[in-house]
Amino acid sequence: MRLSRYFLPVLKETPGDAQIVSHQLMLRAGLIRQTAAGIYAWLPMGHRVLRKIEQIVREEQDRAGAIELLMPTIQSADLWRSSGRYDAYGPEMLRIKDRHNREMLFSPTAEELFTQIFENGARSYRDLPRMLYQIQWKFRDEVRPRFGVMRGREFLMKDAYSFDIDFAGARHSYNRMFMAYLRTFARMGLHAIPMRADTGPIGGDLSHEFIVLAPTGESEVFYHENWEKGRDTSGVDADDPAALEAFIDALNADYAATDEKRDLALEAEAGSALKQSRGIEVGQVFYFGDKYTKAMGVTVQGPDGTTITPEMGSYGIGVSRLMGAIIEASHDKDGIIWPDAVAPFKVALLNLRADDAACAAAADALYARLEAAGVEVLYDDRDERGGAKFATADLIGVPWQLVVGPKGVAAGTVELKRRGAGTREELSVDAAVAQLTA
Amino acid sequence: MRLSRYFLPVLKETPGDAQIVSHQLMLRAGLIRQTAAGIYAWLPMGHRVLRKIEQIVREEQDRAGAIELLMPTIQSADLWRSSGRYDAYGPEMLRIKDRHNREMLFSPTAEELFTQIFENGARSYRDLPRMLYQIQWKFRDEVRPRFGVMRGREFLMKDAYSFDIDFAGARHSYNRMFMAYLRTFARMGLHAIPMRADTGPIGGDLSHEFIVLAPTGESEVFYHENWEKGRDTSGVDADDPAALEAFIDALNADYAATDEKRDLALEAEAGSALKQSRGIEVGQVFYFGDKYTKAMGVTVQGPDGTTITPEMGSYGIGVSRLMGAIIEASHDKDGIIWPDAVAPFKVALLNLRADDAACAAAADALYARLEAAGVEVLYDDRDERGGAKFATADLIGVPWQLVVGPKGVAAGTVELKRRGAGTREELSVDAAVAQLTA
Structure with missing residues (x-):
């Protein structure tokens, strides 16, 4: 992409109303623009990152055996009455009346609709287990939206729902999602710690929040220092319920809890290994048994002809919020440092002298070569x-900067800079292309 | 994907409330479920087709030089007041009050917001031309939603907006989109005819609707029989304004008009070459000059320091509606016949005897081979x-059916059926794999 033809409105000044660094950088780097309180337009560069994050989430959901579908954003109040949540949900639900005065709402989550759709397609125990998910915009009418996309009103969420015939099955589904979350966040360069959490308006018995440590986080968190090490998930067979459960139990033996779920006895046990920080919630998993299936009268036929009320869990990831969390975790005084996996482009190609014919020709040729090799390049060909x-x-914050200047062009070299480490290398054009296409 | 683990609730009976064949087949084939009047859930198979259609639309937008971004669905009433459309739009706009009693709405289209975002990022004539687009859910509160996704309330739309410094530029942008639309619909196996059309609530001077012929279409249409031939767009240089204009003018020399735009003199001229049919609108392009930029006070600086009010066009494609249009154009009495480019899977692998160990082993092996080769396979491994x-x-309606039965397994052969043509061929396993991976 040539920057001269792109749409990248960067800001020189830090907007005064942005309190945290991710919000400031998302505005300055031309990723988003606020269009109403807590509501954002995703500019081309922000949209690219959003799609990369979304794709990693999707791949790990698919790998965990979840099946993607898509629910509408506007749902009927009657559906939410069937679970009792229409009246219980409170003012964060955006309530709407259509032209025929029917009560509707903008989905803040979708337990009811997934339960209804599942019932529509499942008849017997042979149709279970199933895990269904979507990546769709949600709306929660926060009383005081702030921190940019971290606490916005319209946000992109991955929500998955599991249906099992018994507790053992539901527990295995919970564990599979738990594992998928560890892998998802690790692929984005994030170290997310699962912490026992309150279940809130979803309800249920068992829940973990996945929390990225950051001083700007909204929650205070407490954890054993063992959590600061990375966790290797590669050797675990997620299809083996006992092996998976053992792996996750071993992980959770190390204490980690949000403010609401502190256990002072366990903290005392951890002693000097206990750490305190603030954190950003990027995902949450819930097991809630038959709370929704029972309320909505959903059953399937068991092997012996009896009826079974399926056990459910639900599993959310804040896809748009993740962009803010990644920036909080990866930036410096000059700007964003994108992890490779979610970077909007792999390379920023800078022509230092757009008015110099030899420079421009060399940069044009490099651009064509990299594009032909399938490398995502943002080519700064502007007259600046x-x-x-x-x-x-x-x-x-694009991971690599490839710099073409008059001296290098004369010598047949370019400069390659790694944004994160700040390392620079002078090398031949061929060597630079080889490194970027490796 | 193994069907035994998928979520594909097909219906044996045709639902009574579905009047047209695409709606019937989308329900029966487990693509969608209605969740409220004119609002649908996209089940896993429908979601796959939607993503394929969306991707073709995206690729042709990118090829036309348009830049993707994403706007929020919920917008402020004040923004729409800046163009005068908040009061003018009528009851199809879903109007909402948030918890602070602020007036909001669910975007039915996005001229105002794109104009505002463009202004935010463009300073001078050097920032033009630009074409920006999104693929996002829209809501229009139809008084009587019907025909499934063809006239739903919540629907997926690609909307693009062009910004140019003068009429010549705007006309070229219009022509580029016109060309992109011809290519987009052709890639989906659709023959869409561009017809001069009314501009409706978007306003403006020049507009074409792209119409797919179908007896169930909502509009009556009249066209020269030349339009029944395909149009070869491959040799046209869309970067050359004069060449592109000449190509499109030559196309439009053949008469084609919707009911509202009939020209009886031109129809008389066409004589016996005039055809009459019904049609489904799948896209519309508008040129409307400075209607929005002027109302909203948007200017850029010209080369000589004067201010320029940019000229705009907008360009819509009904992405979710296209699924219905494709089915209307491609089905038979047994079901859907997906064009290859939008098919949810390439192959349906049928094991005719799930209870026969040799059959199951042969089918399992074929499934593994095709999956390893990257072929999208739906494997019917059910005990049916x-x-x-x-x-x-x-x-x-998956394009290929690959049938494994006991006789073939004994002889080392499988049967390969082409869904559309109905042709069947008995061939070796290797030959079948070679054909499907070619």
Whole structure:
């Protein structure tokens, strides 16, 4: 993509109303623009990152055996009355009347609708277990939206729902999602700690929040220092319920809890290994048994002809919020440092002298070569000073910067900078292309 | 995907409330379920087709130089007041009050918001031309939603907006989108005819609707029989304004108009070449000059320091509606016949005897081979009779059916059926795999 033809409105000044660094950088780097309180437009660069995050979430959901579908955003109040939540949900639910004065709402979550759709397609125990999910926009009418996409009103969420014939099955589904979450966040370069959590308006007996440590986080969290190590999930067979349960139990033997779920006895046990921080919730998993299936009268036929009320869990990831969490975890004074897996482009190609024919020809040729090799390149071909181009490249945080200048063009070399480490290397054009296409 | 683990609730009976064949087949084949009047859940198979259609639309938008971003669904009434449309739009706009009693709405289209976002990022004539687009859910509160996704309330739409410094530029942008639409619909196996059309609530001077002929279409249409031939767009250089204009003018020399735009003199001229049919609108392009930029006070600086009010166009494609249009155009008495480019799976692999160990082993092996080769396979491994499996495969309309039965397994052969043509071939397993992976 040539920057001269792109739409990247970066800001020189930090907007005054943005309190936390991810919000400031998302505005400055031209990722988002606020269009109403807690509601954002995703500009082209922000949209690219959002799609990368979404795709990682999708791949790990698919790998866990979940099946993707898509629910509408607007749902009927009657559906939510069938579980008793229409009256219980409170003012965060955006309630709507259509032209025929029918009561509708913008879905803040979708337990009821998934339960109804599941019932429509499942007849017997042979139709279970099933895990269904969607990646869809939700709306929660926060009383005081703030921190940009971290506590917005319209947000992109992955929500999955599991249906099992008994507790053992439901527990296995819970564990599979638990594992999928560990893998999902690790792929984005995030270290997320699962913590026992309250179940809130979803209800249920068992819940973990996945929390990324950050000083700007909304929750205070307490955890054993063992959690600061990475966790290797590669050797675990997620299809083996006993092996998976053992792995997750071993993980959870190390204490980790949010403020609401502290256990002072366990904290005392941890002693000097106990750490305290603030954290950002990026996902939550719930087991709630037959809360919704029972309320909505959903049953399937068992092997012996009896009726079974399926056991459920639900599993959310804040897809748009993750962009903020990643930036909180990965930035410096100059701007964003995107982890490779979610970067909007792999390379920023900077032509330092757009007015120099030899430079422009060399940069054009490099751009064509990288594009032909399938590398995602943002080519700064604008008629701007080198300093402005470096500043923009640092701000937007693309992992590699490939710099074409007059001296290098004369010598047949380019400079390759790694944004995160700040390392620079002068190398031949071929060597640079080889490194970026490896 | 193993059907025994998938979520595909097909219906044996045609639902009584579905009047047109695409609606009937989308319900029967387990693509959608109605969740409220004019609002649908996209089941896993429907979701797959939706994503394929969306991706073709996206690729042709990108090819036309449009840049993708994403706007929120919920917008402020004040934004719509800035163009005067908040009061003008009528009851199809879903109006909402949030918890602070602020007036909001669910976006039925997005001229205002794109204009505002464009203004935010464009300063001078150097920032033009730009074409921005999104693929996002819209809501129009139809008084009488019907025909399934063809006239639903919540629907997926691609909407693009062009910004140019003068009429010549705007006309070129219009032509580029016109060309992109021809290519988009052709890639989906649709023959869409562009027809001069009314501009409706978008406003403006020039508009074409792209119409797929179908007896169930909502509009009556009149066209020269030349339109029944395909149009070869491959040789046209869309970057050359004059060449592109000449190509499109030559196309439009053949008469084609919707009911509202009939020209009886031109129809008389066409004589016996004039055809009459009904049609389904799948896209519409508008040129409306400075209608929104002027109302909203949007200017950029010209080369000579003067201010320029950009000229705009907008360009919609009904992404979810396209699924219905494709089915209207491609089905038979047994079910859907998906064009290859949008099929949810490439192959339905049918094991006719799930209770026969040799059959099951052969089918399992074929499934593994095709999956490893990256072929999208729906493997009917259920314990069902062959007749039921054939009927399901025909209903869901996957382009190829690969049939494993006991006689073939003994002889080392399988049967390969092409769903559309109905042709069947007995061939070796290797030959079948070679054909499906070619």
